[in-house]
Amino acid sequence: MEEQQPEQEQQNEKEQQDNTPMNFESRLDLKPLQDAVEAIKQEIGKVIVGQHNMVELLIISILANGHSLIEGVPGVAKTVTAKLLAKTLDVDFSRIQFTPDLMPSDILGTSVFNQKTTEFEFKPGPIFSNIVLIDEINRAPAKTQAALFEVMAERQITIDGTKNIMEAPFLVFATQNPIEQEGTYRLPEAQLDRFLFKIDVDYPSLEDEVQILSENHERKDTIDFNTIKAVLKAKDISNYQDLIKQILVEDHLLNYIASIVHNTRTNANLYLGASPRASIAILNAAKANAAINGRDFVTPDDIKRCTKAVLNHRLVLTPEREMEAFTVEKVIDQILETIEIPR
Numbered sequence: 001m002e003e004q005q006p007e008q009e010q011q012n013e014k015e016q017q018d019n020t021p022m023n024f025e026s027r028l029d030l031k032p033l034q035d036a037v038e039a040i041k042q043e044i045g046k047v048i049v050g051q052h053n054m055v056e057l058l059i060i061s062i063l064a065n066g067h068s069l070i071e072g073v074p075g076v077a078k079t080v081t082a083k084l085l086a087k088t089l090d091v092d093f094s095r096i097q098f099t100p101d102l103m104p105s106d107i108l109g110t111s112v113f114n115q116k117t118t119e120f121e122f123k124p125g126p127i128f129s130n131i132v133l134i135d136e137i138n139r140a141p142a143k144t145q146a147a148l149f150e151v152m153a154e155r156q157i158t159i160d161g162t163k164n165i166m167e168a169p170f171l172v173f174a175t176q177n178p179i180e181q182e183g184t185y186r187l188p189e190a191q192l193d194r195f196l197f198k199i200d201v202d203y204p205s206l207e208d209e210v211q212i213l214s215e216n217h218e219r220k221d222t223i224d225f226n227t228i229k230a231v232l233k234a235k236d237i238s239n240y241q242d243l244i245k246q247i248l249v250e251d252h253l254l255n256y257i258a259s260i261v262h263n264t265r266t267n268a269n270l271y272l273g274a275s276p277r278a279s280i281a282i283l284n285a286a287k288a289n290a291a292i293n294g295r296d297f298v299t300p301d302d303i304k305r306c307t308k309a310v311l312n313h314r315l316v317l318t319p320e321r322e323m324e325a326f327t328v329e330k331v332i333d334q335i336l337e338t339i340e341i342p343r
Contacts, residue, residue: 028247028296033063033240037292039231040088047223048081049215050208056292057199057309058085058173063288065241066196066281067152067172069137069187069313074177076201082133082173083225089237090230091130091169098140104147108157122159127151130169130234137174138184145191148172152194169237189272189316196281197306198313240291247287248297252342257282257303263335264315270331272316281310300341308332 037059044055054070058081061068070078086093096107109125126132127148137145151157155166174195177184192198204212232240257279265273285306286298293302308329315328 028243028291030243030291030294030296033243033291034294036231036236036240040085043088043228043231044081044084046227047084048077049211050204051077051081051201054078054081054199054201055085057197057306058082059292060285060288060306061196062089062169062171062237063240063244063291064196064281064284065169065171066284067174067194069192069195069198070173070175070201071178071198072175072201073203076203078175078201079133079135080223082175084228085173086131086133087225087228088231089131090233091237092167093131093133094126094129095133095135096126097135098137098144100139100141102140102144104144107144107147108151108159111160120160122162122164124164127157128164128166130167130171132170132172134172134174136176136184138176138187141185142188145185145187149191149194152191169234169241189314192313193275193277195313196285197309199309200312244284244287244291246296247290249283249287250297250342253286253298253300253303254283256300256339256342257286259339260303260307260335261311263339264311264331267331267335269318269321269326269334270315271318272314274311274314278310278314282307285310304336307336 040059041052041055048055058068058070062085070082072078083093083095105125107125107127109123109128111120111122113119114121134148151166151170152172155168155170157164157166172195176187203209260282261274261276261279264270264278267273282303286302289302289305290296290298311332312328315331317326317328317331
């Protein structure tokens with residue numbers, strides 16, 4: 001009996017190994033999605049050096065069908081990256097430069113009188129596209145920014161009593177400069193809440209900047225957008241967005257997300273906490289993050305990966321904390337450290 005015990009132990013170990021996550025077969029075929037994401041990164045990498053976090057979060061926002069606000073100082077390739085990403089998608093693209101004199105009709109469109117038919121005809125504005133890049137969104141006044149409320153939340157525009165449904169996919173990428181104050185208007189909380197992510201773009205590292213200079217010198221200070229190939233069509237994006245919705249999420253992870261968001265509403269450092277829309281945003285973003293990593297189930301790491309980008313533009317510090325130079329990012333870190341990670 002003693003001689004047979006090692007054999008029994010080996011058999012038990014073998015059975016345990018067979019049941020480990022390493023041998024787990026996904027119930028969803030995520031390989032085409034992963035290949036598409038990698039192809040998008042390679043196409044953008046033809047021009048952009050580094051900025052991997054920004055690129056990946058933008059891809060996650062597309063898969064989660066959410067809008068993104070890109071914030072960073074001038075010259076860190078916010079606009080160029082968004083344009084390159086749009087080029088990798090075989091869909092319509094429009095770019096709107098926000099200025100202080102921009103009117104809502106300049107974005108949404110207007111009704112024009114047709115003398116031949118003696119009727120008014122609606123001429124759609126640049127917002128009628130699949131991917132809309134709004135450059136320096138905080139340069140337009142509140143009236144113009146409010147024109148985006150309905151279309152970003154409901155993906156429709158009501159003009160002259162007629163409802164116009166936006167063609168899928170419809171995604172808004174907006175950029176803004178966090179430093180400059182003159183000639184800018186702060187985005188209202190209601191509009192900020194409509195963005196899935198706020199992506200903070202930092203300066204490149206020394207090694208990346210050397211590579212930027214080298215490649216810019218080789219290209220003779222030009223960027224040929226025609227070298228970027230389209231990877232996904234509109235139907236592919238829609239299919240992958242539907243696939244993301246099938247990612248498994250355990251009940252204890254739903255409780256984890258709810259606990260994080262609920263803590264923002266009771267936190268003494270915050271004047272304004274996150275809304276239920278933020279909870280849904282974390283859930284959808286975590287599903288997309290799991291999918292691009294080849295998993296058909298969400299883990300706590302997926303949730304933590306996306307939480308800061310979802311919450312950092314939705315939370316408002318108390319005046320006392322602002323005077324102490326406290327930051328929203330520190331509050332989010334404290335919340336994530338405080339709440340027990342489900343196992």
